[in-house]
Amino acid sequence: MLLSVIVPLLGSPGYARAALDSVLADPATELEALAVVTPEQGSAALAAEYARRDPRVRTVAVPETAGPETAAPETAAPDAPGALGPHPGPALNAGADAARGGHLLFLDTDDVLLPGAVPAVLRALRALRADGPGPDVLHLGHERVDWWGAAVATPEPAAGDQVVRRAFWTAHGLRFADGPYGEVAPVHRAALLAADAGASAALERVCVRHRVRRTGTFASTPGRGHFAVIEAYARLLAETGDDPRVHPPRTAHLLAVLEDPGRIRPADRADFFRAAALEGTYAAHRARRTRDAVAARVRQAAGRGRRVVRRQVMRAAYRTDLHRGLDPRLAVYGAYWNRGVACNPAAIHAKARELLPHIEGVWAVSSRHRDRVPPGVPYVIEGSRAYWRAMATAGYLVNNSSFPGGFTKRPGQRYLQTHHGTPLKTMGLDQRAYPALTNGVSFEKILAHADQWDFSLSANPHSTEIWDRVYPAGYTHLELGYPRNDVYFTATADQVAKIRADLGIAEGQTALLYAPTHRDYRKGFAPDLDAERLARELGPGHVLLVRAHYFYGRSTGGAGGSGRVLDVTAHPRVEELCLAADALITDYSSLMFDYACLDRPILVHAPDWAAYRAARGTYFDLLSGRPGETPGAVATTQEELTELLRTGRWRSPETAALRTAFRERFCPYDDGHAAERVVRRFFGDAG
Known part of the structure; x- marks a missing residue:
């Protein structure tokens, strides 16, 4: 057994359940989960439920002589201790005593392991154990978020920050204290001892997320019971012989507790400051x-x-400037809320430069994305004097989203809305049926924006029908196909080979592009697919290109390790990634509609389809298996996806037939000449 994960069942059963679920989400057999039963009501039943469900779960009971702390620290006021509830020290110690794994990971009840954390930790431990027993301490990335999902900065040590070798933990007699702040001494001591022995390592990824609860916990209950943190550091200094390395984190932690209104009341702050013997008055x-x-x-x-x-x-x-004359030789382009030169506007801009070179094309970009503008392409920074001059005088406006700042479209200006995908999820006014995801959205502004459009580009009849209903305004539909897809019909074999080589795809490797969409109900990039594990199971003949949705920045934050998982989120052109890929793995991304132009396999990995449909709504059932709705093979778990790829069923005659029907429905206008058609139609007699 490589790893024992210890989860005390304290406080809210919902939080404890989420913690256990996060540990068991990965099917790894090299770990055990120790569900520690405490005097909390219902904890025994919860532990028994998980033990019946998963053989990796063992139930451990806190010894009766080591119950939750009820006595107040000497410095605490009489009103504080009874309201503070039990502390996890005894439960964590009981779990460590019962553990069988070579390494220990202590979780708080409010912690969860992030997707991919378990295999990442196990891989790191296996690699580090190759030449010995492994590190005494493996430091993990750790984050704290509040009940809104916002990051919370804190210098507070957490047991979940580190994986500790069990023999090392036992040999040094490391134990959690029974009361508040019981983790201070063992967490710091373990880190210092491992550093002294040169036996520490770090895993450079966030593995553990601590969810700060709004109410009902010791950390959210103000009172003099929090003076216990002072005693905790006093014990640590005594145990380490007043190690000078303790003083900086001690000062930072004590000041954080002092300034936290959820811990120290204003009337008690002077007393806390004096008791902590902090510098000055x-x-x-x-x-x-x-x-x-x-x-x-x-x-x-x-x-x-x-x-x-x-x-x-x-x-x-x-x-x-609105009183100046319009410039019939100026066009302003924008894409993805000013993120750079991309998508349909980029293809239209390139074709316009070829067919109508006298029209100057200028891009509106934000200052933080100016590096995405290719050399030689003119641009203006949003909000600048040059931007507003261009918006006031340009004869043509082209965007796949919207221009910033609330511009006033003038009579005579022509505005083309290209959109940036075929709608699977609900859009525009249809989103009103899902109010939980539209907080702060002004549908009046959406309609006012649509009123500015002269033309709305459609990739297929389905899109035309949806745009017409959800953006009701007086524009003209251009059913001409997507210019960004032209390259799928014009790229040569040599060009594709160069793209693959530049990406690092070896000759003969099968390249799989994994491109999940974002979830309105999630914070940050948290994929449901463990790319490293999939690459390992498929073997060296495969390479995975992982591309996060552009809402999540320019990196997945986790791809890498084996060399067969490439983080391509920052690659400037998704079309090149599609050309390089032998197949697309996605969930609900509109990229599937474009990729269908290539007539290459599409695999739908949809582990949360029911939740996605309920939260956002969709226009058809992607998993139905009906021609024209399902683009190819479907998997709802990673195991199913791996089996599809191993057996070859991902490119069977049945999936090919589904792909053909899907392509016929959603790519009827794409033929390699969409950009030319759009330029000639939109710019009209400008040539």
Whole structure:
């Protein structure tokens, strides 16, 4: 047994259940999950339920002599301890005593392991154990988020920050204290001892997420019971012989507790400061904090003032420019909310330069994405004087989303809305049926934006029907195909070979492009597919190209390791990735509709289809198996997907027939000449 994961069943059963689910989500057999039964009501039943369900779960009971802390620290006020509830120290110790794995991972009840964390930890331990017993401490990436999902910065040590070798833990007599802040001493001591022995390592990925609860926990209950953190560090200093390495994290942690209104009440802060023996006096500390806060507010106000004045000046200049004549030789392009040169607008821009070279094309981009503009392509930064001048005077506007800043479309300007995909999920006014995902969305603004369009581009009749209903306005539909898809019909074999070579795909390897879409109900890139595991199971003949949705930035934050998983999120052209791939693996991304132009296999990996449909709504059942709805092979688990790829059923005659029907429905206009048709239709007699 390589790893024992210890989960105390304390507090909310919902949180404890989520913690156990996250540990068991991966089918790895080299771990055990120790569900520690505590005096909490219902914990025994919850542990028994999981033990029946999964043989990797073992139930461990906290010894009766080591129950939850009920006595108050000497410095605590009488009102504090009874309300603070049990602490996890005894449960974590009981789990460590019963563990059989070579390494220990201690989770808080409010922790969850992120997707892919279990195999990543196991791979790291196997690799590090190759020449010995492995590291005494493997440090893990750890994050804290609040109940909204926002990141919470804290210097507080957490047991889940590290995987500890069990023999090392036992040899040094490391134990969690029974009361509040019981993790301080063992977590710091383990890190220091391992560092001294040169036996520590780090896994450079976030593996553990701690969910800060809003109420009902010790950390959210103000009181003098939090003075226990001072005693915790006193014990640590005593156990380490006043190791100087302890002092910086001690000071940072104590100041964080002091300033946290959920822990120390204002009336108790001076006493806490004195008890902690922090440098200076509390009055001086508070004066410094006040000065720093005032200075920060002044800087923020000054910055806001400058930005407000600048916006006012820009808008005044723009209103003046609206009286200038329109320039019939100027076109402004934009894509993906000013993220750079991409998609249908990029293909239209390139073709317009070829067919109508006298028309100058200028791109609107944000300052943080200016590096995505290829050399030689003119651009203006959103909000700048040049941007507003261009928006006021350009004869042509082309975008796949919207232009920033609330511009006023003038009579005579021609605006082409290209969109950026075929709609599977609900769009526009249809989203009103899903209010949980449209908080803050103004449907009035959506309609006002659609009122500015002169033309709406369609890739297929399905899109035309949807756009017409969800964006009701007076524009003209252009059923001409997607210009961004032209390259799928014009790229040569030599060009494709060069793209594959530049990406690092070896000759003869099967390249699988994994491109999941974003989830409105999730924070950050959290794929349901473990790419490293899939690549390992398929063997060296396969390579996975992993591309996160553009909402998540330019990196997946996790691909790599084996060399057969390539993070291609930052690649500037998704069309090149499609050309390089022998097959597409996706969930609900609109990329599948474009990829169908290539007539190559499409595999749908849909582990949360029911949740996705319920949360966002879809226009047809992607998993139905009906021609014209399902593009190819379907898997709802990673195991099913692996089996499809291993057996070859992903490219069977049945899946080929589904792909043909899908392509006929959604790619009827794509033939390699869409950009030319759009340029000639939109720019009209500009040539």
